[in-house]
Amino acid sequence: MLTASQIHKSYGRLPILRGVDLSVEKGEIVSIVGASGAGKSTLLHIIGTLDRPDSGHLTIDGVKIDGLNEKKLSQFRNEHIGFVFQFHHLLPEFTALENVCIPAFIQGTARRQAEIRGMELLERLGVQHRAEHKPAAMSGGEQQRVSVARALINNPSLILADEPSGNLDSENAASLHQLFFELRDSLAQTFIIVTHNEELASISDRTVHMRDGQIL
Ligand SMILES: Nc1ncnc2c1ncn2[C@@H]1O[C@H](COP(=O)(O)OP(=O)(O)OP(=O)(O)O)[C@@H](O)[C@H]1O
Numbered sequence: 001m002l003t004a005s006q007i008h009k010s011y012g013r014l015p016i017l018r019g020v021d022l023s024v025e026k027g028e029i030v031s032i033v034g035a036s037g038a039g040k041s042t043l044l045h046i047i048g049t050l051d052r053p054d055s056g057h058l059t060i061d062g063v064k065i066d067g068l069n070e071k072k073l074s075q076f077r078n079e080h081i082g083f084v085f086q087f088h089h090l091l092p093e094f095t096a097l098e099n100v101c102i103p104a105f106i107q108g109t110a111r112r113q114a115e116i117r118g119m120e121l122l123e124r125l126g127v128q129h130r131a132e133h134k135p136a137a138m139s140g141g142e143q144q145r146v147s148v149a150r151a152l153i154n155n156p157s158l159i160l161a162d163e164p165s166g167n168l169d170s171e172n173a174a175s176l177h178q179l180f181f182e183l184r185d186s187l188a189q190t191f192i193i194v195t196h197n198e199e200l201a202s203i204s205d206r207t208v209h210m211r212d213g214q215i216l
């Protein structure tokens with residue numbers, strides 16, 4: 001479902017990604033591990049079409065990403081990709097439920113329908129009692145779970161997560177990892193997860209190791 005080939009990216013004269021090749025099957029859960037600064041987040045941003053590589057090719061769900069203009073790209077991203085960031089980027093002026101529903105509203109889903117699905121997800125993640133809270137009135141772990149619900153609301157085929165359980169205690173982390181596997185089993189969603197969590201890496205289908213901008 002995803003092929004990245006010979007992805008290069010530099011910041012200024014500093015090469016960050018140095019010819020990354022990665023193929024992922026539909027329904028596969030792949031974890032990416034590696035030292036701080038290895039280029040994991042940079043790669044995830046490029047795979048997520050948030051950033052463009054200097055050279056190389058990317059195909060997702062049969063769509064060649066290289067040729068898409070900005071408008072097509074953001075439409076593609078909204079429909080196909082869900083993000084769970086290292087820092088969750090919830091919008092501070094909106095409630096938890098509104099934050100979760102925003103990607104659905106952008107896609108044109110009716111308010112009521114989006115809210116029903118949003119509440120289901122908040123419940124599944126154990127934060128339904130915080131639905132009307134704004135981010136500042138939630139704990140870090142609660143905010144993280146809300147951002148996971150937001151990533152899932154449009155049923156994206158590809159979910160990209162950067163340290164999704166980094167802010168969670170071990171119980172909530174385990175329950176989040178279990179949710180990923182359930183979604184894969186029920187909806188055949190594909191996951192690429194950057195993680196330092198060894199347990200998550202060990203239960204994923206495949207672990208990819210990155211060092212100095214390359215996959216080993
Ligand atoms: N916008 C930028 N401008 C300049 N350098 C950058 C930029 N973004 C990232 N870098 C550099 O690229 C390298 C890789 O960064 P990246 O965020 O991909 O690392 P990472 O593997 O995700 O690390 P961590 O585990 O700490 O999150 C780092 O050395 C970083 O300083």
Ligand SMILES: [Mg+2]
Binds near residue numbers: 040041042086162
């Ligand atoms: Mg990172």
